[in-house]
Amino acid sequence: MTLLDDDATGSQEYRSGFVCVVGRPNAGKSTLTNALVGEKVAITSSRPQTTRHAIRGIVHRSDGQLVLVDTPGLHRPRTLLGQRLNDLVRATWAEVDVVGLCIPADEKIGPGDRFIAAEIAEIPKTPKVAIVTKTDLVNDNQLAEQLMAVAELGVEQGIEWAEIVPVAAATGQQLDLLTGLLLAKMPPGPPLYPEGELTDEPEETLVAELVREAALEGVRDELPHSIAVVVEEMIPREDRPEDRPLLDVHVNIFVERDSQKSIVIGRKGARLREVGTKARQQIERLLGTPIFLDLHVKVSKDWQRDPKKLGRLGF
Numbered sequence: 001m002t003l004l005d006d007d008a009t010g011s012q013e014y015r016s017g018f019v020c021v022v023g024r025p026n027a028g029k030s031t032l033t034n035a036l037v038g039e040k041v042a043i044t045s046s047r048p049q050t051t052r053h054a055i056r057g058i059v060h061r062s063d064g065q066l067v068l069v070d071t072p073g074l075h076r077p078r079t080l081l082g083q084r085l086n087d088l089v090r091a092t093w094a095e096v097d098v099v100g101l102c103i104p105a106d107e108k109i110g111p112g113d114r115f116i117a118a119e120i121a122e123i124p125k126t127p128k129v130a131i132v133t134k135t136d137l138v139n140d141n142q143l144a145e146q147l148m149a150v151a152e153l154g155v156e157q158g159i160e161w162a163e164i165v166p167v168a169a170a171t172g173q174q175l176d177l178l179t180g181l182l183l184a185k186m187p188p189g190p191p192l193y194p195e196g197e198l199t200d201e202p203e204e205t206l207v208a209e210l211v212r213e214a215a216l217e218g219v220r221d222e223l224p225h226s227i228a229v230v231v232e233e234m235i236p237r238e239d240r241p242e243d244r245p246l247l248d249v250h251v252n253i254f255v256e257r258d259s260q261k262s263i264v265i266g267r268k269g270a271r272l273r274e275v276g277t278k279a280r281q282q283i284e285r286l287l288g289t290p291i292f293l294d295l296h297v298k299v300s301k302d303w304q305r306d307p308k309k310l311g312r313l314g315f
C-alpha cells in the first residue's frame with residue numbers, strides 16, 4: 001500500500017524546466033523543437049546557421065512542462081556577429097536544466113560535433129542528453145554504429161551522458177519517449193507558462209523569422225549570413241468592417257551589398273513577390289488574421305561588423 005502510494009506520487013509529481021537544444025549547424029535542432037512542440041515556432045532551413053534567436057517552444061504534458069530553447073549553431077567566430085551568437089549560446093547553457101546535444105544519425109561525428117561536445121563538457125553538473133537525430137535516414141546497423149560512436153564521444157570528451165536517445169523528428173519516432181526522459185530530469189515545480197502557450201517570443205520576432213526563412217529559400221550560399229529582418233510596424237488597417245479586419249505589416253529586409261539586394265528582389269521583383277506570398281501565408285496562420293505584407297529591401301553596408309548596426313538590428 002505504501003509502495004503503491006510512493007509510486008503514484010513519484011510518477012505524478014509535476015515537473016518543469018528548461019532544455020537547451022544544441023548541436024552543430026544542420027544537426028536538426030529546429031526541426032526537433034518544432035516536432036516536440038507540435039507547431040511551427042522555430043525557423044528551419046536546409047542551410048546552416050539560420051537560427052538567430054533563442055526561440056522557446058513549450059511542451060505541455062499532464063505530468064510537466066518543458067521549455068525548449070533553440071540556440072543558433074555554435075561556430076568558429078569570424079565576425080562580430082559570430083562572436084555574439086556564441087556568447088548567446090553560452091549564456092543560455094548556464095541557465096538550463098538539461099542540455100540536449102543533437103548529432104545526426106546519417107553523418108559521421110566530425111570536428112563540429114567534437115567542438116560543441118568539448119564546450120558542453122565544460123558546464124558542470126547540468127545533465128547532458130545525446131539526441132541522435134534523423135534516424136529515418138539510416139538503417140539499424142548504421143544507427144547502432146552511430147549510438148556507439150556517440151557513447152565513445154562522451155568518453156573521449158569526459159561527458160557522462162544522462163541518456164542517449166535516437167529520434168526522427170520527421171516521422172515523430174521516439175519523440176514521446178524523449179519528452180518523458182527530459183521531463184524526468186526537470187526539477188519538481190509548477191508550470192512556468194500558462195497552458196496553451198507555445199512560445200514567449202514576441203510576435204514581431206516570429207514574423208521576422210518567417211520572412212527571413214522565406215527570403216532565404218533557394219538563394220545563394222553567401223546570403224544566410226547577410227540577411228537581417230526587422231518588423232517596423234504591425235497596425236490594424238483603419239476603416240475595415242469588423243468581420244473583415246486587415247493587419248498592415250511593414251518589414252525591412254537588410255542585406256549588406258547592392259548585389260545581394262538584386263538577388264533578394266529578383267528579376268522585375270519576381271523573387272520578392274514570391275517571398276512575400278510565402279511569408280504572408282505563414283504569418284496569417286501564425287497570427288490568425290489576414291495581413292497586408294509590405295516588404296522593403298535595404299542595404300546596410302557591412303552590418304555584421306558594425307556594433308551599432310548590429311544593435312539596431314536586434315543582435
Ligand SMILES: Nc1nc2c(ncn2[C@@H]2O[C@H](COP(=O)(O)OP(=O)(O)OP(=O)(O)O)[C@@H](O)[C@H]2O)c(=O)[nH]1
Pocket residue numbers: 023024025026027028029030031032043044045046047048049050051072073133134135136137167168169170171
Ligand atoms: N529526414 C529527416 N530530415 C531531418 C530531420 N530533422 C531535420 N531534418 C532536416 O535536416 C536539415 C536541418 O534541420 P534543422 O532543424 O534546420 O537543423 P538545425 O540544427 O536547426 O540547423 P541550424 O539552424 O542551421 O543550426 C533540414 O533540411 C531538415 O529538414 C529528420 O528527423 N529526418
